[in-house]
Amino acid sequence: MKQEYETVIGLEVHVELATRTKIFCGCSTRFGAEPNTQTCPVCTGMPGSLPVLNKQVVEFAVAAGLAANCKIRNVCKFDRKNYFYPDNPQNYQISQLYLPICYDGWVEIQTESGTKKVRIHEMHMEEDAGKLIHDEWEDCSLVDYNRSGVPLIEIVSEPDMRNAEEVIAYLEKLRMMMQYLGVSDCKLQEGSMRADVNLSVRKAGSSELGTRTEMKNLNSFKAIARAIEGEKERQIELLEAGKPVIQETRRWDDNKESSRAMRSKEDAKDYRYFPDPDLPPVLVSEEWIAQIKSRQPQLREEKAAYFQEEYGLSSYDAGILTESKHLADLFEETAVLSRQPKKAANWFMGELLRLRKEEGMEPEEIQFTPGHLSDLILMQERGEINNQTAKDVFKKIFKEDLDPIPYIEEHHLKIVKDSQMISGIVEEVLKQNPDSVEQYRNGKEKVMGFFVGQVMKKTKGKADPAEVSKCLKEKLAEF
């Protein structure tokens, strides 16, 4: 029965822009400050205060719009969205309804079943609300206005997605795009990227849309995937039982893995939108757009192509290394400094991935100085350290950003090339193993490996293997 249904999903994604100051005042946007320490009359909605638009917000919105193939409006306006809630001190939110800055775009996503375009209806600029804190006190809720007035773009997709996999691919795509543009860090857990999921089901093959619900409170990709599954099942069960789906906003509780109705879904008319009289229209000239376009950095796909072309990486490696902008930057700096891009890629694809997995770290949490890894690569390249030392030291660079040169020096980890010292040890080994020497004489050349092993053991693996072989051959000839 259930196969007969098709799920139709559209997303409203809020992205906090990485400006230093808020959208309409000079307050800082830094995350994690003491409550209400980053506020002023404008962002706390005091009477008589006037908003002034932050130019950087417009530039970021245009950059995001261009990356998502949107058309950019040369004249756009701000509107007031009226609603009463304590996190919203003005009793209205400044947003864009009638003339959003970017519209009619698309992004391409990749899933198991191939590539697909998801159309973007619009991207508009707006201000974030404050934050209510409910849990810490029994008899009251308190409000923190630090977030009030932090700039957002809301990215509204068309209902083009059909399952959780496509939704996650779309969100990943947007996240990468924003991170590479430097427009937002898109941290779901800090709320700098938030997704509301609009979902309806319909009989497969039908072109009519069913009644949709909107789910909020989704703060991880996994929660989003579970919420989609849960809501799809709930709606199908209703329809199968002959009951209607009610258009409403639902809150997903990821612990209970179920959702509950929050409020009936408002339409635009419920918000009594009207143009904000305090803000003049925003004029975005073609010259300005061209300027922003000329400054657009490489996006993920371009970066991956560049890594393949410039550094000869495989498309698989380039894909993994560009999975996060932070990781791509670390790799590129290491590659450039060491001039050993393949070696750098080997470290990133091997030990680094392994340790990251072991520690359960997000790519953004990896912090080391690329110069340190570059020094290690070069020492290994010059044959100054053996593979085991390189591996041990790499771990320390990964975990504590260790500077390898003084560390290797202090701990005497360099390979011993001193031929006099090696020759002494070789003699010692040969004297201690007369039977093996005899075997070697009788043509059993395999014992050579045994001798090398013994010398390495005595030097704790630090003797230069080439030097050891050479010396052994000489000594065995004399013996």
Ligand SMILES: [Zn+2]
């Ligand atoms: Zn302020």
